[in-house]
Amino acid sequence: MAEKAPRRPPPMKRVLVVEPHPQVRAALADLVDDEPGCELVAAVTTIADALSLVSEVRPDVVLVDTDTPNWEPQQLGKRFGEILPEVLLVFLSAATEPHRECPESSTKTLSMLKTVAPDFLRSLSS
Known part of the structure; x- marks a missing residue:
């Protein structure tokens, strides 16, 4: 009887x-850092910092606080998408009803409350 190859763990999601x-x-x-299926590639203060790093660190997921100053909601998804089309942008909000900030984005986008971020990160590796 042939042995099954060992099951590989899913690849780490770069965040x-x-x-x-x-x-x-x-x-x-x-x-x-605490989520086994995730790897922190950078934590930055501004959108400009993120855009300057995105092609170098090649994240799978970008967590963006909707309170981040100087971001253009209608252009953010487009700008990330031009650099890294497969990236998932996740907009985090303290608002009680977060909504999609970039409806014309060329990338995948999600909006959620900051309080559900831990559950979202766990879902990346399951």
Whole structure:
């Protein structure tokens, strides 16, 4: 009887965090670090920082706080999509009813409350 090849674990999801508030950025980075199926590739303060790094660190997922200053909601998905079309943009909000911020995005986008970010990260590796 032939032996089955060992099952490979799913590849790690590479995550980039964009969050202007230092304590929240650190907490999100810790959440990513603590999730076995995720790898933190960078945690930055601004969209400009994220865009300058995205082609180098090649994230699968970008967590973006909707409170991040100087971001253009209608252009953000397009700009990330031009650099890395397969990236998933996840907009995090403290609002009680988050909504899709980039309806014309060329990338996949999700919007969610910050409080469900841990569940979302766990879902990446399941």
